[in-house]
Amino acid sequence: MVHIRIPHLYDDLEKSIAKLEHDQASIVKSRSVVDEALQSDEPLYGINTGFGALANKRVGKEQLKQLQRNLILSHSVGVGDLVPRELSRLMLALKIHALGLGYSGISQKTFKRLVYFWKHDLIPAVPEKGSVGASGDLAPLAHMALPLIGYGSFWNEEGTEVMPAEKVLSEHGIEALDLQPKDGLSLINGTQLMSAYGAYVLEKSLNLMKAADLVAAMSLEALQGSIKPFDERLYRIRPHAGSQQVARNIRQLLVESEILESHRHCGKVQDPYCLRCVPQVHGASRDGLRYCCKVVETELNAVTDNPLVFENGDIISGGNFHGQPLALALDHAKIALAEFASISERRTYLLLEGHDGLPELLMEETGINSGFMIPQYTAAALVSENKVLCHPSSVDSIPTSLGQEDHVSMGSIGALKLLEVYENVEQVLAIELFTAAQALDFRKPLRPGRGVEIAHRFIRDAIPYATTDHYFKDDINRAVELLQERSVVAKVEQELARLV
Template sequence: MNQTISIENLYADLDRSLDAMRSDDGTVQRSRQVVERALEGSDAIYGVNTGFGALASKRIDDDQLGKLQRNLLLSHACGTGDPVPPRITRLMMALKIHALGLGNSGVSLPIFRQLLKFCDLDILPFIPSRGSVGASGDLAPLAHMSLPLIGLGRCWNADRSGSEPATETLARHGIEPVEPGAKDGIGLINGTQLMSAYGAFVLNRAIHLMSAADILGSMSLEALQGSARPFDERVHRIRPHPGQITVAANVRDLLLESEILESHRHCGKVQDPYCLRCIPQVHGASRDALGHAIEVVERELNSVTDNPLVFSDGDIISAGNFHGQPLALSLDYAAMALAELASISERRTYLLLEGHDGLPKLLMSDTGINSGFMIPQYTAAALVSENKVLCHPASVDSIPTSLGQEDHVSMGSISALKLLSVLHNVERVLAVEALTAAQALDFRAPLKPGKGVLAAHEYIRRHVNHAEEDYEVGHDIDTCTRLLQSGELVETVQSAVSGLR
């Protein structure tokens, strides 16, 4: 039985699934037997003994079925542009193995075992990232992924600095190419594994990032001597969006035992700006949107998106499970949700620089000769603005392909590629807030912030020093970005605030 794949435990779940299939590929074998029995009859089976797309009515002779699949991989390997990153290529392969292992694709055992062997040896095909329209699946990228199985195409070289002919890679590992049989080519390239891999990669990172945004917002709130009253549980109980409730609870927990809060509890300030006061509403909405995207992508990871589909009763049905529309819409939505975390973060960074409530302007005591943290906010503003362009939905577009046979496509691959760019921008915007909030909190000493904020501040300070004068700040932004990407910041704070979600 194949392991169910979740976003939160993505890599461990995939490892378990692949381990199960290494020890027992009987489901794949039984599915293949259905295809072989069907070929003994006289029925036309789309993509198995017929042409593809607009050529579906052309019947192929039995002695040409292997060549048909080989030609399919060659003709569809016409992607272009920057390569898919190696980490996502590895995910694509693992997800393809998992999908084929569900037993509705009918591929041959040599092809399936070759895929497993590539994963075992960490052989990564070199895949141009552009060329998929998101239906019939991610045809061009998956064709590039599959060609090295049969000794064609290109792979990443040993140090991942570039590509080399697949023949060289296979020779280095002592692997012989395999020949595709009937159904193999179409089983490999019909599917949503490029979209799914990008989506899973980003959403796996987003789980930590959502909590990090709450931590950084709380750091800024403390540094700016903001009020904790807007996070009162009663406020959120009467507008019970789940994400909003979670974020408000996180902030309350992060602020526990705050000396800074106590020092200004009766200061007379009536309201904070929205970027502080509305953290639960904004972060919470993003949490709910990302939660929806996670549900959709998890369903997709555990689905069969091949065509035609092979069933144990002997039926082989040509249908449309390869259509990427569920992913296209959800990944567009996820990009907008992530972008909003950066948008409100940049506003908090701006506030930190303004010199409110005893903080020095630009967060440095001797300005004029020093510019302080003026320019990191420019960087954050530029990235937030870029995200506004990237968040234009790809899923609202469609251009007919295959001479009109494939007359509505999802463009979900574009949604996926944009989503990764948005993630990278958001991580860097939050890194700027981490840097500036930590600097601002230094000026509140000797008063201590809440225990969760204190844990975050101390963790950042173990990696980045307080700045007394101008320096090459870009290095520290990169450091804070790595801290966010690793998830270690969140894990450190969770050890101090056990209920943080």
């Protein structure tokens, strides 16, 4: 099997599914164990029994297929907005990969249909709310499975509207499936909603961490901050890996800086923490996200449904579906990401105060112009919102299934909030990016460090210098696009050196 890693998440999943399309030996092998077990009269959870609190109720052989169909229909109770199409697509890919590991016992026909959906870009529409992150993401995954039996909806190609699954299946000339014993349980048990959100955000965060360092370096230069707090010797004697990486990035970005040389002997003793402690703050967030990546990667390559099927014929009912490992990591990721925005907003504020020759609000004529005053309001609002979003979801638990499922992770709630936090952080960093670019223009003709200069020149091709008030929302949107496209960091790495 292909091992899925966050840095090349999408390529790895493509490879895994391509392999499973042609080699389904693991599916056939695990299914044979289920088929053999069905010949006995032993109670098998969710295969010939009810679910959750109904686990002690036996189901007759003539009703086993109906049991699986009922499971999908009864658990499709999700509410709220739909999960974005690209995240639903990721959920589908992760479910295929997990089933392909060969411990779920799903029937080959059902598995092939999931692969067909993927191959033809038929992405089920999934409501985002309804999971408590314990017996897997039951409601969301039930909605993902609905089109298999002719219910539910698919996204259109643009992700702008949904279409009835029955209609789409008819257009493809295929009929709804008759689920086999255990199929339904294999489909809806699992942590693919939580995993998808975690992997999606963390993959993006790998670039955002570099962008945060670059933007901080721009502000440091614009504010004529000191390079001394980034001295390598400081990080040898407090050797946190994240801090070492950030300090190295800043030193690299400031190579050949004329601005640094111009104030090297200015007599200023210390900069505010938002400049001086960038390695400590950004670095701690990097280390936190590194832990989160490790947990999520483990989950991406794990089997998280129940019961699980083993080669020797054992079918074991356990708790691999419980989302607690993910719930804790996703809460941690929220906090780690939020700190990038928290310190970024402080640097943005500092840029507006008129330090070391910069005009207040970064415009020469204020009064008639508000200058860059109000974008900082937006950054402050988003940082404050993140404080609420970062309340840990994993500290809550409400019993379900008549008390059978008496501790739940609420990791799905943390997952949804993680994406909101990430998007807020992206906006806050974008505001600092175009604010720092404006401030750097006032340092001319002195040149900043090579990395900062490359970034500044690139930004100026997209966002012009502002002489008067204008529709700043366009600047924010374009700055966000530069971060989302990963183009600023890519340009610096292309012309200077790779950031870590």
